Amino acid sequence: MASIAQVKTAALAGIDSVLAHWCPGGKQQGREYLPLNPRRADSKPGSFSINLDTGAWADFADDAKGGDLVSLVAYIEGIGQGEAAKLLAQFLGMDSGKSDSQKRATSPQHKAGNTQISLTSKKPEWEAVLPVSSDVPKPPARHYRYGVPSMQWAYRDTTGGLLCLVYRFEPGQSSDRKQFVPLTWCRNAQGKHEWRWQGLDSPRPLYNLPGLESKPDALVIVCEGEKAADAAAVLFPAAVTTTMLNGAQAPGKTDWSPLTGRKVWLWRDNDEAGLKCMQAVDELLRKAGATTVQHINLAMIEGLQDKDDAADLVARGWTAGRMDGLAGGDGFLVDRLAPASSPSASTSAAAPMQDDALDTPSSRFHVNDQGVWYYGKSDTGNDAPPLWICSRLDITAVTRDAKSESWGRLLEFDDPDGQHHAWALPMEMLAGDGTEYRRELSRMGLLIEQGTKSRNLLSRYIQTANVTARARCVERTGWHDQVFVMPDRTIGQTDDERILYQSLNATPSTFKTRGKLVDWQVLAGLCAGNSRLVFAISAAFAGPLLHVTGMESGGFHYRGDSSTGKTTALRVASSVWGGADFLQRWRATDNGLEALASQHSDCLLVLDEISQVDPRAAGEVAYMLANGSGKVRSGRTGAMRDTATWRLLFISSGEAGLAEHMAEAGKKPKAGQEIRLLDIPADAGKGLGLFEQIHGHAGGAAFSKVMNELAVKHYGSPALAFISKLVGQYTEVQRAIKEEQELFNQDHLPDDAGGQAYRAALRFGLVSAAGELATQWGITGWQPGEASQAAAMCFKAWLAQRGGAGNQEQAAMLAQVRQFFELHGEARFTDWDRPASDTSQHAPKTVNRAGYRRHYDAKDENGQPIYSGSTYPEGDERKARDTEYYVFPVTFEQEICKGFDKRIISRLLVDKGILIPDGKGYTRKERLPGEGNTRCYRITSKIFDSDDEA
Template identity: 35%
Template sequence: MTEFLDYQEVQEQAFIHAQKLAEREVKNGYQFEYLFSYTDGHGMPVYWKVRAKNYHTGDKWIRVFSSGERGFKFGDPDFNELYPIGQGKKPLYALEQVLNLAEKQPIYIVEGEQKADFLNSMGLIATTCGGSGNTDKTDIKPLAKHDIVIWADNDKAGTKFFNEIAQQLDVLGCDIRYIVLDGLNLPEKGDVMDWADLRKQQGLNTTASDITALITAQYQPPSPSDNLPDGMLAEPMEWENGSFEVHDKGVFYIEKLKNGEYRERFISSPILVTAKTRDNTSNNWGRLLQWQDDAFIHHNWAVPNELFQGDGTESRKALSNQGVIITPDRRGRELFQIYLMSYPVDKFALCVDSVGWHGHRYVLPTETYSNPATKHDEVIVYQRTDGLDNRFQFKGELETWKNGVSLLLESHSKLVFSVACAFAGQLLEPLNQQGGGFHINGTSSKGKSTAIYLACSVWGHPKEYYRTWRSTGNALEQTAFMHNDGFLVLDEIGEASAKDIGQTVYMLANGQGKARMARTAITKAPQQWRVLFLSSGEKTFKEILNEIGQTAKLGQEIRLPEISLDACEYGVFDLVDFAPDASQQANMLYENSINAYGVAGKAWLEYLTNDKGQITETALKMYQQFKAKITPDNAQGHIARVASRFAVVAVAGELATQANITGWKKGRALEAVISVFKTWLNSFEMVGDFEDRQILQQVRAFFEANGNSRFDTLIEGNKRASYGNSDHADDANTDTKSFREKTMYRVGYKVVNAQQRETLRYLFFKEQFKQELCTGFDPKKVAKVLKKHGWLDCANGKTTKQERTPESKNPVWLYVFNTSMFSYDIEKATNPYTDDVNTGTTIDI
């Protein structure tokens, strides 16, 4: 309703509405006091708060209302609509003044709008979020980096408010001070207005200079171990007739018995509840847990609250699987769940349900990577309701992996390419590239498994990180989502469902699953991802489709380019250089990879998040250079698309080298990617005029198979046809009728020279041409292709020619084939990439 009214008119109408709201309370002894207007940064009203007070009882009456389509409505507005910058949170009070304050002027934060107005009336800048319990519901980002002075009320609620707001402001990089209340002689619950009243009773007026002259102290963030006895990891939590205590030996429940004695019950190994989690819509609440297992490995898990509903079996299973020791008795398990659900924490964390990039931070299931020097509003954690399937594991040191794996494979282009693929998924989002994959195929013992194991070692255990194609489409959709902005490996394409594999390839590369109906009968948004995946198997993608009578589409082949190992003497290796033979080289690399894995991926994420902006700028420049270098001149669109994906892999390999992760020489990753791209391109059928090539190959195959069996023979210059055996073509006594029966499924005539019996040309009936030669193609397209390549003798402007036949007195129009088709080099005529692509290796990186 505020769309056509100015601010003053809206305020006047809001004031009238507020008085009407308070009419009944006024009749019951309350007095209308204030109407507070909350606005956005431009001064436009977002919502109002009306307040009345019963001065006899001290009770307060407070209501919130906002504008709707038909006037004012009770309750909060849709903050996402009216204050979108707050991402679902409400604005600060007096926000416009906060945004327009003079530089270095402190901002006072108080509990309540009346106190903020009082300070603002003096020329100070003051705001509020309403008091304790509202700090997490208010968008306080406008206060970031400012000097802050907090004046909390003189009571326990004020202390709680102070701790809540100060901790959040500290995260925003604010310089925080607070008014020292000792010595101000404030009553219980006293505030700035009570202090001004006390001064007024003494005949003193309060001015801005009086406020700024008050003693303040610097806020010091509390240490987790402050005021805790030795051995205690957290404050005790009282519960019923006892309390929970968290020691370095475990979580215990100290129960007070009827006889006055205490009984200590072991609940679990040490585990801390460190924060409440929720998403940016304030849904999907949960608890952030931290613990250390018996191998001294630290764990973090954001557990959705809904997993605690029921008996908590699922959450206990997951925790046990990650090293938490939980008491087996029923009462102990119940107490364990009570502790996790109810332990009081003031800290908040933002939860997300997908791994990958979230701004400049990269989230994995148990860890978030970011620039340690950057302060963020909130911690981001990964949280899902379907459990934790974390295959991102690490072991050993980076130098061990580098020396035992990365440097040994440096001489082998296909292995360098495979490992570079493992780093490429994280660059899809910064480079704004679509996902896609590569398929490594070859017969047994060619090194397919070696390639994927070494690529997997970048992120986890070589034999545990990868998945298989033997899954339903829905399962692979979830798998891809779990690898968003990352690297996915799928082994044994031969196990995939031939019926579904075509659509699965599209789904994985395009990055979106199916829309589904939730249990609440609401359509769930489809899962989305960006992933680079590496596939392997003895069969090719096309072979699997051919088994069920289907043909691979161009869109599928460029989303999953196939790299064959069969033509290579040593399979996945370029040569034998660090072991007696290729087999022992593969074994050595695998053994080394299980001694150190996941550390390269960890170092890669630390490198990328240290300065994502600068690294993105560098990566974009490299990408443009590499793409131009890899893409052949005058490349067709689909070839250029594949070259773009190869370029992303090259950038990933070179950046990982610059980050001192791989140990390779500068330019080696690019060189390897170019080599593998040439291997793919030289074996790819759908290059150049690939449809022309398919047509020509199909036509020549027909003539090779049927050149003598489905054509009647005509002798050049003879009007009479010889049917069947051409050896009797000049025998006037031959019974032509008997020979006609032997030319089964006739499609036309073969014209031969009378002396040498040399075939001169083939005459093809027009209808037979459509039915026999053009299967799967447009007949007009086929005729034009044949004419373009000189296989047809044609009349001017046509693809057919008139010829005399024994059946007709007049010439008839036929397709006339010359014999050049048998010696014609189809590949050379239709594929401009048959020669080596001029790619070179010299480039400025």
């Protein structure tokens, strides 16, 4: 029998499974798990908290607390510590005497959001075998804790193959509320098969997939739970009814793609939880491409009680005929539900934005599927005929930023193709004649009546709309709290209000999707075996990981001759996020690039052809993009405007690198600028330009043509899939990436590498980790290791063209100092042994003197003379001579150190034995010929011996 201490340790290792069993349905906030307390009537999470690292817990409502999971189970079950330890041991499989298929779980169940991620594709101990074969043993007839189920439902694939079972257990001795537990046929790493009390991994299948497959044109009704879905089928026999596995807890973990192109009604439970659930389903279905999404207006159903669903109506005797009569009436369906914060949200749906009982500005406008109408008055005071303003435009929220400024309105509408648009309009765009905002709405597909009166009424409609819902707006894309904001959508959920993108300076969004992920994977498959292409795609996935890992911004630059395939690589990378217009150009003003950077924060910015940017500004532009902030500017009132900020990974291309391009204007980059934009030779060295494997095509040009065509045919879905997986998994992903970066550095970075090479290796390692993570999540379709191998090859190519892993900035300093003495060692340094009083007309004159040079016999490390190998006429062997330079401070600091910090150069020279100070700084006091005691810099001949590696 295991000791209590052993049970505590095992329970903590399997904390996900323990909490899913005893405290299901909670939410994670940092490293705290917040479920409802099963011991009491808990309505909101927050007072009951469990630490995911230690198992310590506390309930602040009744002052109960404990330090481990054993005490937690004892508290929930109302039993002693010893009995709780036995119960936990049985649950964790620590009782080795039980090994049959109904044995309690032996390992933590893997729940989305709490899984520890491994880039080596580590699998969970038990995996579902899908579909279930017909020859497997019968499933268990009872649950080890909840007993015999009262109901059972089967989830099947489109062909009828069994995927999993869901059991319902009524409240009883083991639980004071009903329980729903999935049962799955599983296999472990040792090949053992058994029925397991665990669910399916995301994305989870919809209920009744065979029905959806067999009736492709039928109306689909989505309910909250299998029992309700079965009841809805009784009331709507012509429709196909479905629900999601795990009900209200699982909208975001469900595969909604079977409802693409379908007409869908949503039937929620009559409570706040049902409202929130179907609001989430509504959003997911619109993203999945459902043709129409409408909600059944529960206010139209007479006698509906709190928490009622379709099953309750059937139990009360409702029939299909009675429901058919109700469904044919006006108001039975609504397009949107009222926000959960609305006082009437639990009993009614949101009506169009109007109030005919009150003669207010907003009450004059009416919205229906035909558009926005204005009901005005004639000159005589009578009602005028309605005036059409625009196609349907719903104003769904009031927006503002975190400082309660930049107020706006969230506008939502469908374009003529049925594509849904949501735009956060800054209210300041209503100032003036409103041309700019109408141009943007027209660009997105809203139909607007032409005419001064209609245009003015559109502005009035937006400005006077009575909207209570609130949303917070941000001016850059990327991570904000726990959600990822894109120009056209927000991925992830917040506990309170929506977070949306809103910017006055943004260019039209190029974040677009076309086709499905499986279509894009054809392109990704052709990239395999091509290090530059695989690296480009992996880099496209790395942008969202900058925030997760806390890394600095930076970029990669494909450098090489024309027609090598550089632009093809950029288009392939762009396809992860958007179509042809996602590829941008270097040619832009500072303001334009700042707006682009903000609009691509935490994403990917692709810039083609660096030659288009002024070489005088190229270094500053690259530094600005990698530095993460724009210039400080003043507004129209003279007050400082908020500086644009971003986190950015960008890819560039050009025939020249940054240093070569800057050299055209007589400038040279600092190593800090070059390290922010890492040059990768585009030519892969296989005689095919950028390519290494062309997969049977006639040549590099033919292969490039195919890749370019595919890149603009299917795009955008990979990034959405990646971010959807990433949301909520910061800690696990961060740990996995750090491990991958450490392994990358160990494998590919020399032990004596400089700090700049180390920073570069971290960025290459991040790209490696991003590609492997996307592969592990089934996005790229590559074999494990493909992305890491490509990153390693590109890193080695970068190191080779750079000239090694030393500190490039220090190398540049040494080269500059050495060059000065190579150029001016004779002309600008007076020979120490020539008397200063020598005024001979034939003596050489030192023009623009920089100091003195002094010759002395060279000696080796042991102090012994070094001989030159030649002899004097007398036959004696000549001794080798070395030269020291005594440099005036002004010359050293203003000329030799030009462009660098003199203190950094001095310290470097001292460290290498090139500069000999006297201990009172970096200079020394010397009695120079004809000068007296003078402070100067004493440079030894080692300046010519030292290599450029720091």
